Amino acid sequence: MIHKQLPDMVLLLLASCTVSSLDSNLILFQSRMDGESLQLLKALPISSSQQCLAHRKNFLLPWQPVSRHQYQKGHALAVLHEILQQTFNLFQTHVSLGIWEESRVERVLAALHQQLTSVESLAGLKAEQKRGGSSVQSLRLRIKAYFRRIHDYLESQRYSSCAWIIVQVELNRCMVFVFRLTGWLSKQELDP
Template sequence: MALLLPLLTALVMCSCGPVGALSCDLPESQGRLSRKTLELLDQMRRVSTSLCLEDRSDFRFPREMVNGSQLQKAQAVSVLHEMLQQIFNLFHTERSSAAWTPTLLGRLRTGLHQQLEHLEACLVQVTAEEDSASAMENSTLALRRYFWGIRLYLQEKNYSDCAWEIVRVEVMGSFSSSTNLQEKLRRKDGDLGSS
């Protein structure tokens, strides 16, 4: 018990002080993981998209959530986290296991999980630093509605190969947008670090 108090004190100091601030910087490894995730999604193609043109759907991706230049850091990290969480949930179902090659699906899940772990630590820190709870909640709700629409679409299409292909392409587009948001955050962090 005597060792527990100093350990807890050290953890609190690290999460609140300058050392903890560094943990929220989005390192290059986060960018590499994102590019790897996009590559895996591309490799997961099983059906030619041209065969699935009649299955296309407009899922109404909330582009303003990832393109907004006025996003505070906490809101941007929240958007990234929610997007990764929803993609992870989508590809972590029994139906997705039946649709994709187990090796590629496993690697995709692992990469998404690694990114989520880093962003969770970052989200806790930036949320404590910024007061943007309502903006974060609005962003989260918009993304949840978007992914709910994707799940409904899959269900309506009976999880067909074409439906999964349309969803794979859609997720690649939305994930690519989130990768651009990560780049904006990295540049902002770099600007803050150099000033």
């Protein structure tokens, strides 16, 4: 089934988004979307998605209408952290459902954990978040609500194959946003 490919797709997308430090004060986010990553974003078979059209749902991607250029660095890091954390929570919650091979889910969780650790270790992340105050908290709450809608949808659809296909498409959209955001952060670091 197509939903069994989701952990591998997420793993590859996470692997292509690297976080590396140039020195203790300068962090460079790089996103590399090579041909394989782009193909994975388009890998959902048309026949599978067509049979699930009746199950479509708008999860109201909270950052879509907000330009990434409106974010300050601290806001962008907080958004990135929250997306990774909520994606981790989604996979961790559903690992026991037996939908995917456990080894695939474990690889995804390990990659997500590594990315979370990298983002959390960024110098000044907590200070930047505190400086942002209520605006950072508002962004985090919007992201949490977005992932809550995904979780509620899966639950209401009893974790059906079509529900997972719809969630796969939604997570693809989310990962595209992550790549754009990390690309913007890279540019911010290169062009002070």
